[in-house]
Amino acid sequence: MDVIEAMDTCTAMRYLKEDPIPKADIERLLYAATRASSPGNSQGWQFVVIDDADVKQDIGVSVAEAMAPIFANKPEGMDGVAERMYLGAEHLAKNFAKVPTWILGGSRKLYPPNAPEDVFMHSTIYPAGQNLIVAARSMNIGTCFTTFHRVAEPMIRKLCNIPQDVHLCLFVAVGYPERKFMPVKRQPMENVVHWNSF
Numbered sequence: 285m286d287v288i289e290a291m292d293t294c295t296a297m298r299y300l301k302e303d304p305i306p307k308a309d310i311e312r313l314l315y316a317a318t319r320a321s322s323p324g325n326s327q328g329w330q331f332v333v334i335d336d337a338d339v340k341q342d343i344g345v346s347v348a349e350a351m352a353p354i355f356a357n358k359p360e361g362m363d364g365v366a367e368r369m370y371l372g373a374e375h376l377a378k379n380f381a382k383v384p385t386w387i388l389g390g391s392r393k394l395y396p397p398n399a400p401e402d403v404f405m406h407s408t409i410y411p412a413g414q415n416l417i418v419a420a421r422s423m424n425i426g427t428c429f430t431t432f433h434r435v436a437e438p439m440i441r442k443l444c445n446i447p448q449d450v451h452l453c454l455f456v457a458v459g460y461p462e463r464k465f466m467p468v469k470r471q472p473m474e475n476v477v478h479w480n481s482f
């Protein structure tokens with residue numbers, strides 16, 4: 285698949301089959317992730333693959349408990365697109381343990397070497413995450429970025445033995461899609477692109 289076509293149809297997949305993804309394919313996704321650029325080639329990223337049923341179960345309980353009040357207080361007057369996204373996010377949280385593989389992306393604060401800054405942790409991991417989701421799309425594997433690590437951090441740190449200096453930055457659901465990949469909906473380029481002058 286052409287890389288632009290993969291980007292164009294790389295929709296967040298919140299409905300995933302339970303079938304396991306072969307280890308070789310997960311390794312291929314992580315290979316793609318670790319081909320990304322990083323500031324000064326610092327490569328401060330770390331990835332934890334979570335596919336153990338017990339670990340997923342325990343993290344899933346933490347996620348579901350933390351997210352329950354958010355889903356219970358759904359904003360009024362959402363349009364169809366926002367409501368579908370909300371329902372999808374709720375489905376993913378409630379079915380955390382059924383997702384075959386979760387990939388946790390962490391980052392160490394090590395750039396610039398003489399005065400490391402938080403901003404470079406995040407700018408290190410997200411290009412890697414985007415490489416990963418586009419590679420997954422090209423392999424007909426669905427993914428969804430989440431922020432679930434933010435609500436289940438103590439449980440994740442304990443169960444996965446995450447060192448204190450590794451900051452949790454992204455958490456991606458990985459599985460075969462239960463729904464179709466669709467073209468992503470983005471605003472017209474003229475709204476966001478400026479040549480020479482804003």
Ligand SMILES: Cc1cc2nc3c(=O)[nH]c(=O)nc-3n(C[C@H](O)[C@H](O)[C@H](O)COP(=O)(O)O)c2cc1C
Nearest residue numbers: 294295296298372373376428429430431432468469
């Ligand atoms: C940093 C980041 C955090 C996200 N967090 C969540 C999340 O917690 N739950 C979720 O269902 N989707 C999450 N998403 C997916 C976005 O909601 C989704 O990509 C966006 O709505 C556009 O939809 P599309 O990718 O299907 O076109 C996240 C995406 C990014 C980049």
